[in-house]
Structure formats: C-alpha cells, structure tokens
Amino acid sequence: MTAFRAFGDERKRASLIADIDAKGPIYAAWLTRESVAGDISLVSDDYGLHPAFARLLPCLGAFGEAEDARPFYGSLFDAIPTGADTGALAREAVLLAWTDPTYGRSKIVPQGAVREACEGVVALVRQSIDAPVDRKAWRAARTRLLASASGDAGLEKTVDLMMSLAWDLDQAPGAAQDVMVAWTAGINAEADASDEDAFSLEEGERFEIEMNKINEEAMEALAQSRSMDSIGVEEFLEVVDRIWVADPVRNDLRRRSRARRERSNAKMAVWRAAIQKRVLEIADRSFAQRTDIMPEGVPPETLDLSGI
Amino acid sequence: MSKLKDVTTAEFETEVLCSPIPVLVDFHAVWCGPCKASAPALEDAAREFEGEIAFVKVDVDQEAEIAEAYDVQGVPTFILIKDGQPVERFQGLVSRGKLAGVLEQFVGDGK
Incomplete structure (x- = not known):
C-alpha cells in the first residue's frame, strides 16, 4: 500500500499556497490544465497530496469558471497537518455526493433496489477509508447497481455518479473527479429545470x-x-x-x-460554497482526531509502506 | 499522455478483429481535448478489465480508412468489438462509471 504525506514541511505548504496565489485565477493555473490533460502527478509528487485529493481541488474550485477559489484552497491547505494522508479526506469528500443533507443524491433516490445498491457502494467507500477494499467487491457493487437500475431512465445521471463512486481511489484516483463532475452536472440540471423562466x-x-x-x-x-x-x-x-x-x-x-x-x-455558487464548507469541516474534524501524522522534515514524495 | 497502444490499419485485423476477447477501440485525434481528458479513465478501465477486455486506440487522422469503415464522425468515439463485430458504440468524454457500465455487460456473468 502506498501513502502520500502532505507537504513534507511548512515551507512546502506555503509554497503551494503562494504558487496558486501567484498564478491568479485557478482557471489559468496548473491545477486546471494538468487535470484536464489527465496528469495531476505533479501536485501529488511535489506536495505529497493523494492523487484523488489533488483531482478534487479543481472540481471544488469550479475549475475557476465561477469565482476565485483561492481563499478556499488556503483554508483547506491550512487545515491539513504536515505529513497527513489526504486519501481519507478525498474519500469523505466524494461521499458528500450521496450524504450531504441538502444536495446529496440520497435525497432523490427512492426506496427500492437502486437505493439499496447505492447504499452498498457508499458502505464500500466508508470501509475504504480505514482499510483497502478488494477489487472484486467494487466490481460486485457496480454490477448490482447496474442490474438494479436497468431501464430506469429517470435515475440515469445518479446511477452514473454512483458508478463513478464505486472505484478504489488508490487504483483509480480520477474517479474522484468523475464523481464531482457528475454531481455538478446533476445539480446544474436541477437548477436549470427549476428556473423561473425555463425553456420549453x-x-x-x-x-x-x-x-x-x-x-x-x-x-x-x-x-x-x-x-x-x-x-x-x-x-x-x-x-x-x-x-x-x-x-x-x-x-x-x-x-x-x-x-x-x-x-x-448563482445557484451553483451556493452549492459550491456549501460543499467547500463541508470539506473544510471534514478536514478539521478528521485531522484533529488523527495521531499518525508524521513530523516535519519527512520528504513529501510517496512512501512505500508495503512492508508494514 | 495515454499509455494505450495505437493500432495501425495493418494491425487492426490481428489486434482487434481476431482478438479472442472483446476490444474497446478509442477513435481519437492528437488535437482533441476530450480525447486527452478521457485517457486516464480508459487507462484505469484497462487495468480493471485486464485479461477480459483489450483496449486500443486508432488515430483518425493517421488511419482514416478504419475511421471511415466504422463511420466515425467525431472524436472521441468508442466502439466495442466482439468476435470481429461492433457491439457497443458511444461518443464524447467518458467517466469510469460510464465505461464500467458499458463494459461490465460483456465480462463475467454478462458475457
């Protein structure tokens, strides 16, 4: 198992925040360009952030299209202790797509086979926060979800989101971005549909x-x-x-x-602000409880923990 | 940069049409943004379905003959070929969820 340790030292954290500040709107900065090109390894390798967490950063900042997300990034990086593993934070953040009391997809999936299959996926993500989940278990959860949703066109977008959630983020970190993109699309569609002057x-x-x-x-x-x-x-x-x-x-x-x-x-901005707030709350809560943070001075590159 | 193999017209029959397992063909172009953005999802899916489904790419500008034969009108276009025949087709930026949703019908119990 491989772990990423955030920043390595305080200087690295400050340099990441300064780098984002210096590059101006995130739209023009490396986070967006690299993530669209599909290679976010720079952020992971240089700053010790889990690849799934690194991929969430552009999504949480709306790819810079709607606002300047720099204050959010600064607060988020400040909440992450040096040496922390941000993989768990990434998993908890993507779970919001189902669990958030206002915007989570659990609000729109009725009781029945699809909901049970979605809850099966969520249980695996929760399990993966503390221990690796077998590849077969992820596949079985996806298969169950597909079978349960067969022919239900009304839940197509949500099923696509949950299918993206059912991946091991250590093996497929980009799935975190897929979840956020699908969630954004779903919220956007709802915002359009509920508009006071919606097109026929x-x-x-x-x-x-x-x-x-x-x-x-x-x-x-x-x-x-x-x-x-x-x-x-x-x-x-x-x-x-x-x-x-x-x-x-x-x-x-x-x-x-x-x-x-x-x-x-404007509705999307309200949603994004709510999700940014929740991610900060998760970071504050989870890192306050963690005791396995490494001391400063440990290099930020990946550490091979396979022998542990 | 995608790690999946680009196949040429000369290799297409051996690598795709005669493959013992289904092959997902990614018709792409080097100038296409959504093609680049789809590459990591394809690589993850290729790892997930290793030994069950093969993944190859076809550059539509270099291998126009194949693209024309499969009536590829835009990129990226994905065609799943099983026993030499196209069995699924979809277009545009893909997520891992979407890929899994299509491909899992052709592996394991869904074969």
Whole structure:
C-alpha cells in the first residue's frame, strides 16, 4: 500500500499556497490544465497530496469558471497537518455526493433496489477509508447497481455518479473527479429545470438550432476574407453578437438563455460554497482526531509502506 | 499522455478483429481535448478489465480508412468489438462509471 504525506514541511505548504496565489485565477493555473490533460502527478509528487485529493481541488474550485477559489484552497491547505494522508479526506469528500443533507443524491433516490445498491457502494467507500477494499467487491457493487437500475431512465445521471463512486481511489484516483463532475452536472440540471423562466422543449431546440446557425454564419462571413486559422475568438464573438442583435425575436431567446444561465450559476455558487464548507469541516474534524501524522522534515514524495 | 497502444490499419485485423476477447477501440485525434481528458479513465478501465477486455486506440487522422469503415464522425468515439463485430458504440468524454457500465455487460456473468 502506498501513502502520500502532505507537504513534507511548512515551507512546502506555503509554497503551494503562494504558487496558486501567484498564478491568479485557478482557471489559468496548473491545477486546471494538468487535470484536464489527465496528469495531476505533479501536485501529488511535489506536495505529497493523494492523487484523488489533488483531482478534487479543481472540481471544488469550479475549475475557476465561477469565482476565485483561492481563499478556499488556503483554508483547506491550512487545515491539513504536515505529513497527513489526504486519501481519507478525498474519500469523505466524494461521499458528500450521496450524504450531504441538502444536495446529496440520497435525497432523490427512492426506496427500492437502486437505493439499496447505492447504499452498498457508499458502505464500500466508508470501509475504504480505514482499510483497502478488494477489487472484486467494487466490481460486485457496480454490477448490482447496474442490474438494479436497468431501464430506469429517470435515475440515469445518479446511477452514473454512483458508478463513478464505486472505484478504489488508490487504483483509480480520477474517479474522484468523475464523481464531482457528475454531481455538478446533476445539480446544474436541477437548477436549470427549476428556473423561473425555463425553456420549453421546443424553445430549447429552437435556441440550439439558431445558435448553431449563427455560429456557422459568422464563421463563413469571417472566412471570406482570411484563412480559418487566423480568425480570433474575440472577433468571432463580435460577429456572432451582431447577427443575434439584428433579429430581435431570436435575440430575445438569447437574452432569456443568458439570464437563466446567470441564475443557474448563482445557484451553483451556493452549492459550491456549501460543499467547500463541508470539506473544510471534514478536514478539521478528521485531522484533529488523527495521531499518525508524521513530523516535519519527512520528504513529501510517496512512501512505500508495503512492508508494514 | 495515454499509455494505450495505437493500432495501425495493418494491425487492426490481428489486434482487434481476431482478438479472442472483446476490444474497446478509442477513435481519437492528437488535437482533441476530450480525447486527452478521457485517457486516464480508459487507462484505469484497462487495468480493471485486464485479461477480459483489450483496449486500443486508432488515430483518425493517421488511419482514416478504419475511421471511415466504422463511420466515425467525431472524436472521441468508442466502439466495442466482439468476435470481429461492433457491439457497443458511444461518443464524447467518458467517466469510469460510464465505461464500467458499458463494459461490465460483456465480462463475467454478462458475457
């Protein structure tokens, strides 16, 4: 079994916080770029953070799209003692997707076979906080979940989330990110659906058709005077904007869509703040109880504990 | 960088069509962001299903003939081939949950 020990020393912790501060909005920083490219090993190796925990960081900060999450990162890193194993924190954080009293998916899955299968997955994640769980047990939990959900289209998104939760985070740390992405998508869909000015099915389809048509029209107009490669994003958006504004009827669809997106983003920000708060609470609670924290000065790289 | 093997047109028959176990073919392109983002999930799934399902990649720009033969219109496109025949097909960024949901139907009791 391999463990990651956070930071190694105080200097490393300060350097991680400073690094994030210096790079500005997280959207432009290495956390996002590396995680999208699929390689977050830099964060794990240099700062001793469990790969699953490292992958949660961009998700918890909304990939920088909605806000500056630096104060949250600072508080979170401050709550993690030097030398702590952040694997358990990652597992507890992903469990929120099921257990959170306000936003957890347990709120929307009715009693029955699917719920029982979901609870089976949750039990395995809980078990994995303290001891390794056999690969066969994860597979069996997924198989049970799939069988129980067969044909239930209404729970498709939640089942996808729970299927992502049913992985050993030591072997597949990216599953933590899958869970958060699925949870974000579910919350976002609910925010859109409950909007005061939600599009009807017909309006949604019409908006998408108009948007695609206008994008094509703009690209064709710009491509008449230059090569496709030389067209900049800003000038493309400028032309797109002109075409929308020229037709008040279809521009009204865009206005409504933008207003709805702003309202949904506000709801997502409330959700994210709640989850960030809960993750900080978990960190404070769990690390206050831990006694196996290593002293300062231990190198942050992975330690092979297989002989223990 | 994905560790899965890129197969060429010349290798496709041996590696995929004649494989004794199902093969998930990832039709990708080097310029495709969602293809890169899907790579870690594919590698995890490849480890999980080792010996049960094989995983290979096909670069649609380099191996246009195969992509055309399977009517690949966008990337990433994933096609599961069993006994030389496509049995499942899906497109876009994939999660481990989604991959497991599809692949577990073709292993163990679901074979």
